[in-house]
Amino acid sequence: MTITRLSLTDFRNYPALELELRSRQNFFIGPNGAGKTNLLEAVRLGALGRSHRAARDADLARWGCRAYRVVLTGECRQGTFTIDLSWRHGHGKQVRVDGVEVPRLSDLLGLVPVVMFAPQDLDLVQGSPRERRRYLDLLLCQLRPAYYHAWSAWQRVLAHRNRLLTTPAADPAHLATWDAQLVATAVPVFQARARLVARLTPLVAGLHAALASPGQTLSLVYRPGLPGVGESTLGAEAPALAVLLEQALVRVRGSERRRGTTLVGPHRDDLGLLLDGRDARLFASQGQQRTAALALRLAELRLLTERKGEPPLLLLDDVLSELDAGRRTALVALLRDQGQTLVTAATSEALPPADEGAAVFWVEGGNVLPLSSPEPFDGRLARGEC
Numbered sequence: 001m002t003i004t005r006l007s008l009t010d011f012r013n014y015p016a017l018e019l020e021l022r023s024r025q026n027f028f029i030g031p032n033g034a035g036k037t038n039l040l041e042a043v044r045l046g047a048l049g050r051s052h053r054a055a056r057d058a059d060l061a062r063w064g065c066r067a068y069r070v071v072l073t074g075e076c077r078q079g080t081f082t083i084d085l086s087w088r089h090g091h092g093k094q095v096r097v098d099g100v101e102v103p104r105l106s107d108l109l110g111l112v113p114v115v116m117f118a119p120q121d122l123d124l125v126q127g128s129p130r131e132r133r134r135y136l137d138l139l140l141c142q143l144r145p146a147y148y149h150a151w152s153a154w155q156r157v158l159a160h161r162n163r164l165l166t167t168p169a170a171d172p173a174h175l176a177t178w179d180a181q182l183v184a185t186a187v188p189v190f191q192a193r194a195r196l197v198a199r200l201t202p203l204v205a206g207l208h209a210a211l212a213s214p215g216q217t218l219s220l221v222y223r224p225g226l227p228g229v230g231e232s233t234l235g236a237e238a239p240a241l242a243v244l245l246e247q248a249l250v251r252v253r254g255s256e257r258r259r260g261t262t263l264v265g266p267h268r269d270d271l272g273l274l275l276d277g278r279d280a281r282l283f284a285s286q287g288q289q290r291t292a293a294l295a296l297r298l299a300e301l302r303l304l305t306e307r308k309g310e311p312p313l314l315l316l317d318d319v320l321s322e323l324d325a326g327r328r329t330a331l332v333a334l335l336r337d338q339g340q341t342l343v344t345a346a347t348s349e350a351l352p353p354a355d356e357g358a359a360v361f362w363v364e365g366g367n368v369l370p371l372s373s374p375e376p377f378d379g380r381l382a383r384g385e386c
Contacts, residue, residue, distance in 0.1 A: 001112060001310050002340040003043060007071035010062040012038035013366045021342070022359040023075075027351050028344045029371075030363035036344035039363070040116065040315045043342060046072040046083045047112040047313065048138075049095065049105035052120075057087045066090075074112065077310055083112065106152070110145040113304045113312035117297050117319045124296055125280050125289040129270035136193050136271060139300050143307050147192055154185035158262060166260040182265065183245045187238050189266040190224055197222040197271065200299050207302075208295035211330045217276055218292050225268025291327060294319075298334055311339030321350035328352075 008017040013035045028036045037053075045051050045060070054060050061068040066089035073082050084096040095102040102108060123131045140147040161178040164170050201220045208218035226248055229241075248264045249256075256263050273280040273292050280292050304312045314335065320328050320343070332352040335341065344363075345351050354360070360371040 001074070001076050001308070001312055003072050003074040003112075003313060005071075005073040006039070006043060007069075007073075008042055009069040010065040011042055011060060011068040011070055012062060014038065015062060015366060017366075017368060019361075019368055020359075021340070022357060023340055025352075025355050025358035026340070026342045027354070027358060027360045028342070028363050028368070029346070029348060029351070029360065032346060034364045035366060035368075036363045037118075037317050039368070040317050040342055040344060042070045043072065043313065044114055044116055044315060046070045046085050047108070047114040048142075049085065049093070049108045052116065052118070057093065058089065061087070061089075072112070076112075081111075083108070106141075106145070106148045109141045109148055110143075113142050113308055114315060115297060115301045115304060115312050116315040116317065117294070118315075118317040119319065119322055121293040121297060121319075122286070122290055124293045125273055125284070129268075132271035133193075133266075133269055135296065135300075136196055136269075139303065140192055140196055142304060142312075143196075144192075150185070150188045150192070154182075154189050154266065157181045157185050158265065158267060162261050165256055165262065179246070179249050182249070182262070183242050186245060186265050187241050190226070190241060190269075191238065193266065193269060194222050194224070199303065200296075203299040203302055204295045207298040207334065208291065210334060211291050211294055211298075211327055212288070216288070218280070218295055219274045219277075221272040221274060223270040223272055225265050225270075227264065287324070287327075290322060294327075294331060301338065305338075314338055314341040316341065316343040318344050318346065318350070320352065321345060321347075 002023045003021050004023075006017070006019045006021060008014040008019075010016075019039075028039060030036055041051055041053055041060075051060060057068075058066075067087060069084070069086040071082065071084045074080070082096075082098055084099075085093065086095075087093045093105065095105065095108060097108075097111065124135055137147075137151060141151075157178065161175075161182055164175055164178055197220055204220055205218055208216070212218070226245060228248075229244055245264065252263045273296075275284045275288060275292065278284075280289055284292065301312065301314065316335075320331070323331065335352075343351060362369045362371055
């Protein structure tokens with residue numbers, strides 16, 4: 001899976017950009033705030049239909065503009081493809097794949113798998129359970145795009161049920177109807193997440209061992225938002241799990257009425273990361289937490305490669321500079337031969353060793369200029385040639 005060309009119009013700080021990419025390594029060097037991350041964001045946006053940094057599409061348009069466009073041209077095992085994603089104020093997003101309009105953004109999922117490593121990945125360990133649920137759900141959507149429809153169905157039911165719980169005179173029979181729908185839609189989400197964590201656990205343990213200090217062990221535990229239910233129970237048949245969820249809803253009925261919200265279900269799930277048996281969020285150092293987050297991303301990369309039969313796009317946003325020398329060397333070794341990579345860094349010292357034919361670009365002020373190689377970069381900069 002490779003992107004051969006990236007075209008931007010009024011996206012972030014780029015009025016217009018036409019960029020040819022190499023099939024292996026692509027390095028983007030430049031000062032902070034120059035627009036390096038914006039390039040990776042554009043690739044991820046074109047692949048998944050959503051930004052990882054902005055909640056509103058208007059924030060992606062260049063300052064003063066009311067529209068933007070991102071076009072990815074690439075190659076995969078099935079042949080060449082073009083994804084044309086545009087947004088216009090008052091009209092929303094439009095996506096075309098090979099010239100044919102895609103009716104739903106979810107139809108993009110799985111077409112161009114992508115894994116992004118970013119400094120914000122520390123939130124996978126330090127952040128709220130929502131960050132870890134998002135990690136599981138996005139990976140499931142890329143592995144099995146049909147999961148998105150199951151997840152969306154449950155989300156719609158949850159929203160309706162929560163609105164009903166805030167209605168003082170709601171008919172109990174009406175609530176019972178939504179209970180049944182919540183159970184029917186929540187069970188597949190519980191089971192999909194539980195199966196994914198079971199697959200991730202040995203992968204993460206092995207990858208963490210390759211990155212961390214000797215003797216440290218990282219393990220995962222799925223904590224479903226269903227009191228008294230463990231991972232082994234989630235492996236039961238759907239009818240048995242449905243009964244447990246129905247019983248839980250009955251037990252919390254009074255509390256839900258008082259608080260006006262659903263108190264059991266996948267929206268209260270969490271993914272526990274245990275370093276040597278202790279909660280990494282509370283007891284691990286920041287370096288250890290960063291290593292745990294890297295192991296999660298590497299496991300994501302392995303699963304997508306296995307599922308798709310070829311490596312996904314690999315985006316590294318100023319990640320290597322955050323690591324000590326030992327972890328940086330270990331990460332580069334694990335990423336070797338992983339397909340096309342796009343890497344940002346403030347200086348050439350933060351880049352991994354370049355393969356022959358790697359593309360190196362200097363990024364500044366909405367301009368992306370090609371350099372011959374990373375080695376002469378500092379000298380050229382000192383001479384004012386960049």
